[in-house]
Amino acid sequence: MQPIPLASLLPAGFDPTTCKLHCAVFNGENYPIDVLANDPEEWQRWNSWRGDKNDFNRQFIFSLAQDRHDPALWLFGGIWQVTARRPDPRTFSYDVVPRHDLMGPFVRRLYIRLHLAGRQRRRTMESCLDEMAVASILEEAFVGDPFPGHDRINHTLADLQVIVRQQRPDWRIALEHMKGVYVIHDQTTGARYVGSAYGDTGIWQRWSTYTATLHGNNVGLEELLQDKGEDHFRLNMKFALLEFWSMRTADAHVLQRESYWKEVFNARLLGHNKN
Template identity: 75%
Template sequence: MSTIPLSAVLPAGFDPSQVKLHCAVYNGERHPIDVLSNDPEAWKGWNSWRGVKDDFNRQFVFSLAQDRHDPTLWLFGGIWEVTGRRHEPRALSYDIVLRDDLMGPFIQRLWVRLPLAGRNRRRNMESLLDQMTVSSIQEEAFVGDPFPGHDRINHALTEIQAVVAQQRPDWRIALEHMKGVYVIHDQETGEPYVGSAYGDTGIWQRWSYYAATLHGDNIGLKEHLETIGEVAYRERMRFALLEFWSMRTDDGHVLEREAYWKSVLLSRSLGHNKN
């Protein structure tokens, strides 16, 4: 099947020579697709930010957020009109207005395929338009990856933080009334930390605390955070469930299984567990 060029869905009379393409990528703290799907004001800020150069020096900004898993896939984040500019670098120096009349229904629904080369993420749109194709147009706006199933969780801390920030109902309902044993491991070193949720604290509440504190008040994780730094820690630490049960499960059983997994994964001697 032949691909559909992005130009086929652009508004009539759309002039790419008046448009800057903003291909937003991970900034070391947040993934743009999380910002677009969860925080409209922050997303506006991403598109009004001026670096050293006056990159958004045209009438419009065509915004895209890079997919977390596929660097050639981008989610459409709207067409913004630049109504004012200031010369201050590294600040929100552009006044912008979202033009809902220009492809508004496609926001968070249109996926664009663009294998972007080079480090420049703010380009003249006409220079890349012939490389941009329609990957898909979804019926519903993208609000984050759906809950994969208890036995298929393998997510970085940044992803857990995004899910918690959005209060994703599919994730929350699946986890908040479950006890369980989980592992948090550094994907570069393989060093594990085994923990558990028991008592009145379900997995959702426990992981929400990690999202807020990064370390969950665990001594070993605190030390690891200090060693590798926050940016690397958010990306490298991954969460998975080892076992999970209903809230009716006896706490003694949960703690017994936690000890078992600490022994199996050598998380005391080779990981971050201190007890």
């Protein structure tokens, strides 16, 4: 099927030569698509940042947030008008305001396909426009990846912090009234920690404790946090469910299965479990 060119959606009379593209990518701490979905003020700051050069030297910024899973897929983040510029590098030197009258209904709904070569993420729009195609248009504004299913969770602590902060209903409903055994694995070393949610504490509540404390009040993880630091924890510690049951399941069964998985992964000797 022939792709739909982005140019066909641009407002009548809109001149691409008045625009700079801002193709926002992971900055080492946050994914731009999460910022766009959850924090409008922070997303505005992403579009007001000046690096070493005066990249946003045109009237408008056409902003895009890279998808977490497909580097050639971008979520439309709005057209911003630059109302003032300051020469200070590496700070928020641009004053920008959203132009809701310019493609406003497509913000957080329009996915654009664009393959970018090289490291430059601030381009003249006319140089890329012929390569930009409509990938899809969502019925509702994007608010984050949907709950993938209990057996497909493989998310970093940073991911869970966003999900808990949003109180995402699909995630909460799926996990709030479930007991389970989970594993937290360090992406840099492969070392694992096995834990469980039982008693009156469902998986959602247990994992919410991790998003607040990082270590979940576990001695082995507290030691790792002190050694590696918060950034390592947020970006490299991934959560997955090993088994899950209804809240009617006996705690003794949950604890028995937790012990089993500790043995399977040798989590006491090679991981972060201390008991």
